Amino acid sequence: MDITIQSLDFIAQSFAMMDATTHVHSVDALTGNMPTEVREEFNTLYNKYLVELTHDTLPATDGGKRG
Secondary structure, eight states, X not given: OOOOHHHHXXXXXXXXXXXXXXXXXXXXXXXXXXXXXXXXXXHHHHHHHHHHHHTTXXXXXTTOOOO
């Protein structure tokens, strides 16, 4: 199955929303088997949405960005 940018964007946005609302999840488990270029793109999208949702406060990631 090929990963499209639309599906990657949807997943990144969904996980960022969970992170912003402190729902427990594992982004590492999600991205662990992704090819490097896909994982990097996911992390870019995820960080973008997380910053938008939390206004630069990253509660569930101890203040650090992924990537």
